[in-house]
Amino acid sequence: MLQQLFAVSALAFFGSIGSAVAAEYGTPAEAKALLEKAVMAVKADKTKALVMFTKGEGGFKDRDLYPYCGGPDGYFTAHPTLLGKSLKELRDKYGRPLGEEVYAAARDGSIAEVSYMWPRPGQTNPVAKVAFVTRVDDQVCAVGYYK
Numbered sequence: 001m002l003q004q005l006f007a008v009s010a011l012a013f014f015g016s017i018g019s020a021v022a023a024e025y026g027t028p029a030e031a032k033a034l035l036e037k038a039v040m041a042v043k044a045d046k047t048k049a050l051v052m053f054t055k056g057e058g059g060f061k062d063r064d065l066y067p068y069c070g071g072p073d074g075y076f077t078a079h080p081t082l083l084g085k086s087l088k089e090l091r092d093k094y095g096r097p098l099g100e101e102v103y104a105a106a107r108d109g110s111i112a113e114v115s116y117m118w119p120r121p122g123q124t125n126p127v128a129k130v131a132f133v134t135r136v137d138d139q140v141c142a143v144g145y146y147k
Contacts, residue, residue: 025120026065028130031145034060035111035132038067038143042136050139053078064121069141070103077139087140092116093126102142106135120146 026034038060041049052058053067060067061080068079074088082090090099098116105112111134117126131144 024063026063026145028132028145030062031065031130031143032111032132034062034065034067035134035141035143038069038141039134039136042069042139042141046137046139050078054080054083056080064146065143067141067143069139070099071140072138074099074103078141092118102131102133103140106133106140106142108135110134114142118144118146 038049038053041052041058041060050069053060053069056066066080068082068087069077070087071077074086076082076085076087079085079087086099088099088103090097090102092098094117096116098114101114101116105114111132114131114133116129116131118129119126128147129144130147131142133140133142135141
């Protein structure tokens with residue numbers, strides 16, 4: 001009886017640790033939902049949406065999840081720290097042409113995935129990250145999550 005109680009307690013404890021760690025970062029489903037929300041915002045009012053994405057307002061910043069967009073010229077039109085820099089020329093931490101891949105994968109009306117290596121916010125070691133990407137109006141928009 002005591003062993004069973006200990007086993008149940010241990011499972012509950014370790015299960016709660018896993019939930020706490022998982023809640024620290026966004027999930028693939030949350031990233032995809034945020035991108036879908038961003039698409040609706042761009043369609044409703046592109047100028048307002050891009051400002052909100054950059055500032056993280058209106059629910060467009062959730063832990064490590066945020067939408068970013070690039071315009072037809074390849075430059076970021078929305079990003080918390082890279083606004084005005086070239087998305088198209090962006091490379092991941094191993095030199096992979098991340099920006100080119102994002103632009104190539106983006107299609108109006110569908111969501112594609114682009115994988116790359118990037119450090120988590122506040123860290124320096126790159127880890128696997130996946131961006132959901134789409135095209136809306138003249139914008140290429142994405143939301144990435146860490147694996």
